[in-house]
Amino acid sequence: MSLFWIVIRQLAEIEAMTDLLQAMSKKVITREEWEKKLNDVKIRKEDMNKLVMNFLVTEGYVEAAEKFRMESGTEPDIDLATITDRMAVKKAVQCGNVEDAIEKVNDLNPEILDTNPQLFFHLQQQRLIELIRNGKVEEALEFAQEELAPRGEENQSFLEELERTVALLAFEDVSNCPVGELLDMSQRLKTASEVNAAILTSQSHEKDPKLPSLLKMLIWAQNQLDKKAAYPRINDLSTAKLEDPSV
Amino acid sequence: MPSSVSPATSASRPSTDLVARLSSSDLQVQLKALRDIKNQIIGNRTKKLTFIKLGAVPAVASVLADAFDAASCCASSSDLVVQSAAALGSFACGVDAGVRAVIDAGALPYFVRLLSSSDEKVVDSGARSLKMIYQSKLAPKYDFSEKVNMDFLLSLLNSENENVNGLGAGIITHSCETSAEQKVLCDNGVLLKLIDFLEGSISQRDASLESLASVMKDNTEVTSKFVEYEGGRALNLLVKLTSERSTRTRLLACACLIIIRNVSPGYLKGKGIETKLICYLLELLEEPGQVGDEASFTLSSFIEDKEDLQKLAFDANAIDLLCTHLQKDLLQPQRLEGILLALAHICSRLEVCRAKLLPMQAFDSVNDALRHDCADVRAAACMCMRSVSRSVQNLSAGFFMNEKIVLPLLQLLHDPTLSVQLAALRAISNIVVDFRTRKSSFVRWGGVKQLVQLSMSMNPSIRSNSLWALKNLTFDADNKCKEGVYGELTASSLASLIGDPEPPVQEQALALVRNLIDGSLDSVQYVFAEDSIVLDAVGRQLQRASTAEVGMQGMYVLCNVASGGEVHKDAVMDQLLRDTKNSSSPFITQFLQSNDSRLRTASVWVVVNLTTPSCRGVSSRIGKLRNAGIISQLKNMVNDPCLDVKLRVRTILGQYMTFGDS
Numbered sequence: 076m077s078l079f080w081i082v083i084r085q086l087a088e089i090e091a092m093t094d095l096l097q098a099m100s101k102k103v104i105t106r107e108e109w110e111k112k113l114n115d116v117k118i119r120k121e122d123m124n125k126l127v128m129n130f131l132v133t134e135g136y137v138e139a140a141e142k143f144r145m146e147s148g149t150e151p152d153i154d155l156a157t158i159t160d161r162m163a164v165k166k167a168v169q170c171g172n173v174e175d176a177i178e179k180v181n182d183l184n185p186e187i188l189d190t191n192p193q194l195f196f197h198l199q200q201q202r203l204i205e206l207i208r209n210g211k212v213e214e215a216l217e218f219a220q221e222e223l224a225p226r227g228e229e230n231q232s233f234l235e236e237l238e239r240t241v242a243l244l245a246f247e248d249v250s251n252c253p254v255g256e257l258l259d260m261s262q263r264l265k266t267a268s269e270v271n272a273a274i275l276t277s278q279s280h281e282k283d284p285k286l287p288s289l290l291k292m293l294i295w296a297q298n299q300l301d302k303k304a305a306y307p308r309i310n311d312l313s314t315a316k317l318e319d320p321s322v
Numbered sequence: 323m324p325s326s327v328s329p330a331t332s333a334s335r336p337s338t339d340l341v342a343r344l345s346s347s348d349l350q351v352q353l354k355a356l357r358d359i360k361n362q363i364i365g366n367r368t369k370k371l372t373f374i375k376l377g378a379v380p381a382v383a384s385v386l387a388d389a390f391d392a393a394s395c396c397a398s399s400s401d402l403v404v405q406s407a408a409a410l411g412s413f414a415c416g417v418d419a420g421v422r423a424v425i426d427a428g429a430l431p432y433f434v435r436l437l438s439s440s441d442e443k444v445v446d447s448g449a450r451s452l453k454m455i456y457q458s459k460l461a462p463k464y465d466f467s468e469k470v471n472m473d474f475l476l477s478l479l480n481s482e483n484e485n486v487n488g489l490g491a492g493i494i495t496h497s498c499e500t501s502a503e504q505k506v507l508c509d510n511g512v513l514l515k516l517i518d519f520l521e522g523s524i525s526q527r528d529a530s531l532e533s534l535a536s537v538m539k540d541n542t543e544v545t546s547k548f549v550e551y552e553g554g555r556a557l558n559l560l561v562k563l564t565s566e567r568s569t570r571t572r573l574l575a576c577a578c579l580i581i582i583r584n585v586s587p588g589y590l591k592g593k594g595i596e597t598k599l600i601c602y603l604l605e606l607l608e609e610p611g612q613v614g615d616e617a618s619f620t621l622s623s624f625i626e627d628k629e630d631l632q633k634l635a636f637d638a639n640a641i642d643l644l645c646t647h648l649q650k651d652l653l654q655p656q657r658l659e660g661i662l663l664a665l666a667h668i669c670s671r672l673e674v675c676r677a678k679l680l681p682m683q684a685f686d687s688v689n690d691a692l693r694h695d696c697a698d699v700r701a702a703a704c705m706c707m708r709s710v711s712r713s714v715q716n717l718s719a720g721f722f723m724n725e726k727i728v729l730p731l732l733q734l735l736h737d738p739t740l741s742v743q744l745a746a747l748r749a750i751s752n753i754v755v756d757f758r759t760r761k762s763s764f765v766r767w768g769g770v771k772q773l774v775q776l777s778m779s780m781n782p783s784i785r786s787n788s789l790w791a792l793k794n795l796t797f798d799a800d801n802k803c804k805e806g807v808y809g810e811l812t813a814s815s816l817a818s819l820i821g822d823p824e825p826p827v828q829e830q831a832l833a834l835v836r837n838l839i840d841g842s843l844d845s846v847q848y849v850f851a852e853d854s855i856v857l858d859a860v861g862r863q864l865q866r867a868s869t870a871e872v873g874m875q876g877m878y879v880l881c882n883v884a885s886g887g888e889v890h891k892d893a894v895m896d897q898l899l900r901d902t903k904n905s906s907s908p909f910i911t912q913f914l915q916s917n918d919s920r921l922r923t924a925s926v927w928v929v930v931n932l933t934t935p936s937c938r939g940v941s942s943r944i945g946k947l948r949n950a951g952i953i954s955q956l957k958n959m960v961n962d963p964c965l966d967v968k969l970r971v972r973t974i975l976g977q978y979m980t981f982g983d984s
Binding site: 177178181184185186188189190191192193195222225229230231232235276279280281 | 361526611
């Protein structure tokens, strides 16, 4: 929570600056002045560490999180062992071992797939896609009929997706057919991140890391300030380099 | 295994084998079979039902029982415990037959015992499975008044394990219904614990919100305790939660605030929360899945019967938004039902709302929904039709009396679902009020025939509602229409409906007669047909009138008859004074002393018509009324608190002065 307040405080300071600037339209702030102002903003090391830990945990970098915990003494807000499990599920989907992924999710928490029909359907759909990818036509048809058709009966939009998926079977050259994107790696990644998010939610954890939101706020604040002043701006987020205003 | 399920399909044979393997003596085989079953049924309703039919639930339950007893000595048993508990929990998730089977298999006590295990995984599995059970209506009711039970519940809420906390909250949500239960929970500190959870993890928060709703519902005492907690801190927390990231949390927080608003509007006044709640809920409609489905129902519970909130919803553009959703393709039945209900509630009181909805294209979708496969959707569509057809303006314009709207509604009169039949009847009741011009179309489409058939139904609500529709149809109708109704119904059925055992049916039957004979003198003859069978039935029912409403409608029938000539008036006199030789006073004397001013008004009107100076035989009738003590009763009423009664009484006494003493 304290992180949030820091950002708000920063925003408030920028706002205050903006107010000051409003009188003289588009004031130019030199790099020197700007850096001095930034130096006055205090950010606690612990808060920075928590942000980093939140990112590592949410994204599933379990070894890095473990090392970071030992080095910085920052406690993760979730049991690190659960990250390993979550990553194993994610990896299984990414490699196309969907059945394995489903079993792993069910071991983790049977409620996840029992109470989330959409996710369950997407996993089953991914299973079907993998069968088709591997040329197991007969098995694919049987699976679609046995496992997926009943879901389609329960839900119209599932039925549409199912029809789209089964359409893959109708084409000789699937890479060139209208529904070919289902076979893309991106489809696996999409399914994998849906599972990842569901597991995080089931563990009472936010499904997105906080760092990207902070960066979004930074960009928003800069855009606000742009209307009123020229100042050293961060354009490249990865380097966070202050670039002199082009006046 | 002897197959009781024959012929076995290719899919069910492996399932049968799996169930058989549950009773293997080899623990590894057992474990493998359990895991297979579990992974097949999770998320898969059809598979659950298949395995339940194969008797898998008692088999899994007995694995749990055996493994539980052995769990202390070996690790593989504890694996069996976790897997079997998880499988049973999944059987109970979302499938009633599963819940019943798990309860019948005696698994509940074992789940409870799992909660005190030292192995966290075992505890989790027990708590999750019990939680699933308590999410179902079929779960046994938890008795909070027993001290042991309360202690157990408190131990669940105070546990360090969030799944166990969730179970505690789930039990409250499931079993807390009466105000006594709400009070005992509150007295034992449950309310404070739930407030604590509002600041806990996502799962604690959501579970707490649901329980808070059931602990506060319709309970002033508990709700005010919550609202006043630490100067409004709990309430502020709740308001904050309406803008949480998690849409589920937002929805539950809104629902909780609505419960508070419904207990007393004062708690949320002046905070502008009401408009915000409506906007939040409209926003949540966009969500896929359960949250979006429930949002419209929550909105309905908020605006139902509250005109001010319906206006706020209108101002928040709710009708446009709901209609946009209504026109989307592939709507799930529950979502469609919710949207139709919300529209029905918004349009239930305010003409502006109806005027907005009716010309919209989405109104066609409401009409289409009358033919939907799902009964709940059909019923909701009927309710929507009923609300919009309250528009007098559109009724006058004959907007609803067309084949496109009426024919599907008539079809629903034969719907296999009672709630749909009733909802269709109520919509038709409004539509047939239609002012005269098109009532004949309704007769031509066979509407009267169907309504008359339903008036003979075994179900009293169907009888009274179909009579209600007939009553509205005959309101201000021409003779041809009345003739149609009367001819179809016949005097003898009408008489037996007046004598129905159920007061609401009696009331509607009498009201129907009242409308039938209103207007022209010809129609008064209906009550004299077949040896005055109908008029007699009216008189008999009035003598034992069980409710003021029945009395009132009956008196208006007499009033309409008494507006006729001498014969008619004398016939009414006979009914008024029937059996007075035996009993002490005629029924009209009791009616005149009723607390219900509507009944007094109706009764006084009868006497007004009987004592009209211009009609022959007036002095004889006045004489009889005096002898029966009715005139002296009226003299006591010259200062009746009801203005209408007071004026009519004075009219009668004026007429009495002129003729009575002569």
